[in-house]
Amino acid sequence: MLHRKLFVFGIGVLVLSLAVSAMALTATAQTANEKALAGGSHAPLKKPTPPPPPPPPPSPGDGIVKRYAVVVGISDYKAISDLSYCDEDANDWYSYLNARGYTVKVYGDHTSSYIKFDGIAKESSVKAAIQAMVANADGDDIIAFVSSGHGTTISTKQVLCMWDMNAGENGEDGVITDLELKTLFAPAVAKIFIFLDHCNSGGMDEIMGNGNAANVYMTTTCGPRGYGYDMPEYQNGKWTYWFLEKGLIGQGFTTMETCFAWAYTQYNARGQDAPMQFDGNTSASFIL
């Protein structure tokens, strides 16, 4: 199996501050005890209840639920090493979403074969497609961004490697950074599904800092420092295989949260190589 990863520019440094934390905890406990004794009460000490999260922004739609998707799968890169099954991932997602009524745009490479093909997955093309999808969808619509390919970390930013990485075209550098992804989806009023089968993709979560994060459900094949895998025995990316092929299709799951829980167990990886879920609304299920 091949890593869906290129270069490692650095690793995070863990700074342990156990002593400081312990001191802070002790101080807090003492303060709390003193307050309880002064009040003559034996009531249990409780943390103040945090304020509830703000409700999702009002999103009146036109009463018609439309579905749009941008699907990317790059196996043959312009200037960097190739992968094998990202085009299969794109085709499988296209078939699934198309059957569910999505208007799907597919971006890929120049030599693989695609059931539907809307162009080379240059950074500029993929960005333009996402921007158009975000602009088209109103408050009761659903938009999806699905991507399979290389991923890496550049400086402190996780990135999705588009077809033109290291040979950028149209004024772009060929990678979609975590902050670029966040910016692309910031204006969206629709529900947002994001599925990423790239190395390091768990670090693309800056998007969860957007004001519309309550509308987002994202799952990634790994953590910020983890790998995704091309799997010859599956003819797919490993997370695409377990989440889409075996979960959504094989088991017939309809909610992303349920599918994630099942597929995560089947995937059987730990630590940074384990899939991740970013659920902007834990009190509602996300249905495509």
Ligand SMILES: [Ca+2]
């Ligand atoms: Ca609508």
Ligand SMILES: [Ca+2]
């Ligand atoms: Ca870029």
Ligand SMILES: [Ca+2]
């Ligand atoms: Ca990041």
Ligand SMILES: [Ca+2]
């Ligand atoms: Ca949810």
